[in-house]
Amino acid sequence: MPNYEKMVVEAAKEMARQALTVSTWGNISARDPKSGKIYLTPSGMDYKKCTEDDIVVFDAKGKRVKGMRKPSIEKDMHIYIFQHNPKFNAIIHTHALYSTIMAVAGVELPAITEEFAQTLGELAPVSKYAIPGTPLLGENVSKVIEAGHRAALLPNHGALVVGEDMKIAFRSCGVLEKASEVYVKVKSMGLEPKVIDPADVGHMHRFFTNSYGQK
Numbered sequence: 001m002p003n004y005e006k007m008v009v010e011a012a013k014e015m016a017r018q019a020l021t022v023s024t025w026g027n028i029s030a031r032d033p034k035s036g037k038i039y040l041t042p043s044g045m046d047y048k049k050c051t052e053d054d055i056v057v058f059d060a061k062g063k064r065v066k067g068m069r070k071p072s073i074e075k076d077m078h079i080y081i082f083q084h085n086p087k088f089n090a091i092i093h094t095h096a097l098y099s100t101i102m103a104v105a106g107v108e109l110p111a112i113t114e115e116f117a118q119t120l121g122e123l124a125p126v127s128k129y130a131i132p133g134t135p136l137l138g139e140n141v142s143k144v145i146e147a148g149h150r151a152a153l154l155p156n157h158g159a160l161v162v163g164e165d166m167k168i169a170f171r172s173c174g175v176l177e178k179a180s181e182v183y184v185k186v187k188s189m190g191l192e193p194k195v196i197d198p199a200d201v202g203h204m205h206r207f208f209t210n211s212y213g214q215k
């Protein structure tokens, strides 16, 4: 059985290392598809010092079953998204710079790079605004995921990415941030970013999710 506490701690450390968030903001969770248990990062902790004991565990209904730490203030968002999107077992919420620029501008991110088309598909939409830490934020972001997307830009806040597992979610997280940076920089040249044809995006996304890499 995978060690979910370790998985979440390692992803949080990697998020900090790759500067995908600012200070202690951003949060990560994983779900064990067998037990339905949800493993979430603690609130306001330096991820570099985070250990497996700091992870807070909830049952599928959102009741705490393990862990002494105060959970991330976005606990309700993580639990709501898992409950409404059974296909996904990992959620990464970042405050990464370029994703945040897109979110602040209120501009949805289309498939402008090959790896975006492969991992995220056609679009990372902007969700409806809600105050951080409120149940409404979870509902608004979940609507984007329920509509078939794998990433959402959170207005005046950051980004959220889901994946079937942590590896997939983490990879998509980096892809989203890079595509956001490319978009912003092409715009800053006074040019319009060229979007990949939707038919090609569909083809690339299907190929990547079905047969890319070492099996």
Ligand SMILES: [Zn+2]
Residues within 6 Å of the ligand: 025, 026, 093, 094, 095, 132, 157, 158
């Ligand atoms: Zn946040």
